[in-house]
Amino acid sequence: MERPIGVFDSGVGGLTVVKQLNKILPDEQLIYFGDTARIPYGTKSKRLIQQFALEDALFLLQFNIKFLVVACNTASSSALEILKERLHIPVVGVVEPGAQAAVERTRNKKIGVIGTSATIGSSSYTKSILKLMPDAQVLGRPCPLLVPLVEEGWLDGEVTRLTLKKYLAPLMEQKVDTIILGCTHYPLLEPTIQDILGPDVSLIDSGKETARVVKETLMSLKLVNSGGKPGADLYFVSDSARQFAEVGSRFLGRPLENVQRIDFDEFLIKNSDAPLLKNFEVLYDE
């Protein structure tokens, strides 16, 4: 089935998922949206993240996508249910695949999760893990400085190591044997984190696990594209395309092409009557 797969994230982080998707699903065309005008999502409220996620999905639906990947831990944690309810195509987020992998990997049933404040505050990973392994102990730790550190390019060095040690200390004290990298920025810190934790702690890259689940789901729904790739992947962003291409190539591990900026406010104004965004009565968390 030649229709493309839609992927969205608040910014560049989701490109770590794109990288994995390209690897294991080389014949699928991807349409990516990075909401760089409103990045980050991880410090914002649940209500707002749900609104943003619906708007991002509406943008991608224009391309007749057959499948939606929420390549953002924050949006997967706070908005996956509402997306599944409102969209008529299959939706996969990064939380469940990461939780599944952690449950398969742990030996002592003590699992740590690191992520943004919104992701950890939502307890999404904890809920997913406990569904699969009710006697697991799950320890979440919000790490709001890690995204800015990655975007500054400080992937190693004293500041990053000290920050990581401070964030990871409570997880190490509780002797977790598995830690989920619950943010698509964190795989870039994986070597430093592994070095700090030592070889006995397993790290789970949710993005990598998600790509695997996307492939399985496409196969079971008979949505896999059997011909060659129908067109190049397209990337859309709500702020500067140049800046996204520069930072994004670090995440993708190769130069980024086909990046276009769109005026997202204009898009929303034009689509203010879209049923997808209507009757949005989720209670505001305040």
Add this chain to the structure above:
Amino acid sequence: MERPIGVFDSGVGGLTVVKQLNKILPDEQLIYFGDTARIPYGTKSKRLIQQFALEDALFLLQFNIKFLVVACNTASSSALEILKERLHIPVVGVVEPGAQAAVERTRNKKIGVIGTSATIGSSSYTKSILKLMPDAQVLGRPCPLLVPLVEEGWLDGEVTRLTLKKYLAPLMEQKVDTIILGCTHYPLLEPTIQDILGPDVSLIDSGKETARVVKETLMSLKLVNSGGKPGADLYFVSDSARQFAEVGSRFLGRPLENVQRIDFDEFLIKNSDAPLLKNFEVLYDE
């Protein structure tokens, strides 16, 4: 003149300016808008910052404000000209007052500026300083990690000190004798920064200087309110009011009341025909 003063910022940082305004203009009512749904501005493009600033101003104009304070270094650096061109009320930003104070304070004419990537990239402080002191040497240093550190509440401690030392090293090597805190978050780091630099380097708090300039301008334009304060200050935000009140009280040094969340997307859709936002032909920097 009883009409209120409008103040906007991308988030809570502008409250450091509010604190100073309340101190020296106790009879003026302030209407504050913090665009917390789209914070931060400092990592975003010039074109987008200009658009956001016009939208923020449009929101405040509803309250019949007599004066606009751009309490955000990033917006002052990238959008002050367009705001002055398009609004029919006086507009003051934080850059010129900070530059003025630095020029008065320096003895060796070597001035450092720290701020967000957008503020430093715009060279706004350099241009303002050179207008006043053409033979000054100005050294700008973007410090993208400082805002997240302040918001995490890590105002001192090893991580913050190491980060500051790394950022400040090039300024210290060049022997600047004055450094402008070119971001409204940075006054919370002032004691730590002063401790690292030692007593021979003067720190300029742009917010404090701006409040002084606002008072002078109001007086010269005969816009000062001579009666008592006509009403309590009001605070509007585009994301969670609770979260803003919590973090904001740290910036203001007292509990924050009268905070209301507004749906900014809805506001923009309703006002999509506003002339202020039209014919916005600034070239996109890409």
